Amino acid sequence: xxxxxxxxxxxxxxxxxxxxxxxxxxxxxxxxxxxxxxxxxxxxxxxxxxxxxxxxxxxxxxxxxxxxxxxxxxxxxxxxxxxxxxxxxxxxxxxxxxxxxxxxxxxxxxxxxxxxxxxxxxxxxxxxxxxx
Numbered sequence: 001x002x003x004x005x006x007x008x009x010x011x012x013x014x015x016x017x018x019x020x021x022x023x024x025x026x027x028x029x030x031x032x033x034x035x036x037x038x039x040x041x042x043x044x045x046x047x048x049x050x051x052x053x054x055x056x057x058x059x060x061x062x063x064x065x066x067x068x069x070x071x072x073x074x075x076x077x078x079x080x081x082x083x084x085x086x087x088x089x090x091x092x093x094x095x096x097x098x099x100x101x102x103x104x105x106x107x108x109x110x111x112x113x114x115x116x117x118x119x120x121x122x123x124x125x126x127x128x129x130x131x132x
Contacts, residue, residue: 002049003049003055003078003083004047004048005046005055005086005087005090006046007044007090008044009044009048011034011046011053013030013032013034015053016031017029019054019056020071022075023074023075024073037058040060041058041059041060041061042059042094042098043091043094043095044056044057045059045087045090045091045094047078047083047086053075054074054075054078055073055078056071056072056087057070057073057084058070058071059103061095061098064100065100066102066104067100067102067103068105069091069103069104069105072084082118084114084118085114085118088105088115105121106126106128
């Protein structure tokens with residue numbers, strides 16, 4: 001089965017909410033993803049297998065040269081098969097084409113190998129303030 005990757009691909013909120021719940025192990029929420037990405041994002045990538053959403057990544061940006069990978073998610077059946085790294089590769093290619101100079105990501109420790117080894121991010125100093 002072929003997986004297709006679409007920059008700014010069509011999706012509905014229900015399928016992204018279901019995928020997010022599966023990817024981040026929580027109950028299904030009712031987030032308005034369409035409004036969120038249209039308002040704050042340079043774009044997003046949808047991965048589909050036979051019409052089913054099996055991967056998604058949001059690419060937020062500052063309106064200038066910085067883009068940010070957020071909410072990389074892959075359905076359980078597609079993990080460790082290159083779906084996530086291809087989502088990020090498409091995101092990087094499209095952010096570059098849009099004139100961005102930097103693609104940022106932050107992640108939990110267990111995803112270190114994925115982002116550094118599979119996706120090609122470089123370690124860098126960064127700061128964080130927990131607001132909650």
